[in-house]
Amino acid sequence: xxxxxxxxxxxxxxxxxxxxxxxxxxxxxxxxxxxxxxxxxxxxxxxxxxxxxxxxxxxxxxxxxxxxxxxxxxxxxxxxxxxxxxxxxxxxxxxxxxxxxxxxxxxxxxxxxxxxxxxxxxxxxxxxxxxxxxxxxxxxxxxxxxxxxxxxxxxxxxxxxxxxxxxxxxxxxxxxxxxxxxxxxxxxxxxxxxxxxxxxxxxxxxxxxxxxxxxxxxxxxxxxxxxxxxxxxxxxxxxxxxxxxxxxxxxxxx
Numbered sequence: 001x002x003x004x005x006x007x008x009x010x011x012x013x014x015x016x017x018x019x020x021x022x023x024x025x026x027x028x029x030x031x032x033x034x035x036x037x038x039x040x041x042x043x044x045x046x047x048x049x050x051x052x053x054x055x056x057x058x059x060x061x062x063x064x065x066x067x068x069x070x071x072x073x074x075x076x077x078x079x080x081x082x083x084x085x086x087x088x089x090x091x092x093x094x095x096x097x098x099x100x101x102x103x104x105x106x107x108x109x110x111x112x113x114x115x116x117x118x119x120x121x122x123x124x125x126x127x128x129x130x131x132x133x134x135x136x137x138x139x140x141x142x143x144x145x146x147x148x149x150x151x152x153x154x155x156x157x158x159x160x161x162x163x164x165x166x167x168x169x170x171x172x173x174x175x176x177x178x179x180x181x182x183x184x185x186x187x188x189x190x191x192x193x194x195x196x197x198x199x200x201x202x203x204x205x206x207x208x209x210x211x212x213x214x215x216x217x218x219x220x221x222x223x224x225x226x227x228x229x230x231x232x233x234x235x236x237x238x239x240x241x242x243x244x245x246x247x248x249x250x251x252x253x254x
Contacts, residue, residue: 039063039076043114046121047080051110058084063114064137067147069167073116077150077172079135080110080124086131109135109154113172122171127163129154132224140196142166143204143242149175158184158223162194164207164249176207176240176249181214181230185223189214193232204242207249211235 040063047053047061061080068075086104108131113122127135136153143149143166150165150172160180165172183189191214197206215229240249 039114043078043112043121047078047110047112047124050112050124051080051082053082053085057082060134062134062137064139066139066150068113068139068150069115069117069147069170070144071117075116075167076114077137078112078114078121079137080112081131081134082108082110083131104131105129105156106131111135111137111152111172113167113170115167115170118170120170125172127152127154129156130224132222141205142196142207153180155224158182158186160184173247175242175247178209181212181228184214184226184228185217185221189216191228191230192237193230199241200239201241202244206242207240209237209240211237 043061043063047059048055053059059080059082061078064077064079065074066076067073068077083104086106086108089106090104105128107126107128109127109129110124111127112124114120115122129135133155138151138153139148140151141148142164147167150167152163152165154161154163159182162178162180163174164176165174167173178194179190179192181189181191191212193210193212195208195210197208199205211233212230213233215231217226217228238251240251242248243250
């Protein structure tokens, strides 16, 4: 079935399409400069300190390196998945069956930004999602040809979303969001792919949302993690362009 929005609203995890980005509560400049040691060790300490992770918790993190701002230093996106924590919290609750039905939705997937120029790591940015699926990270030239922006794919039950972030004032800021697909495993589904083209009204590139066909699973699968095949069509759904004053992508009404 499609994402149960009433339940998501009830737990205050509503996702908005193309709303202005929300940076973390603090900026990367508020975090002390990292001390000596391997970057992986520092990142692990930073994650556990910021998220208050106990030493017995089994969690995972991944590091994706890329140039994400205007300097010549390598930056990185760090993703964190706390599936075990989500399962343990559900087991201790009075509605564990309901939580399982809705994919243990909550703040169990996070990302951090490592600024190579400042040699600092940002506070956590929570991405409410289904923790059985880890965040997927990719990079594209959207705001500039000199560096790349961050694309994050995440799951909400049997749907998948894509967030676009750009680094502003040393902090990732969300500038666009749209579905990859919805209705996986149901009779009513929709899917989209994306094209990046030269900007029609500014330096930032335009984002084209294209209708896609989705290949539904032919046997029983885990709808929270299964990755369906999407085939792009030639049907343009929307062309979004960046609005400097609003700081996000907008489109003209049809």
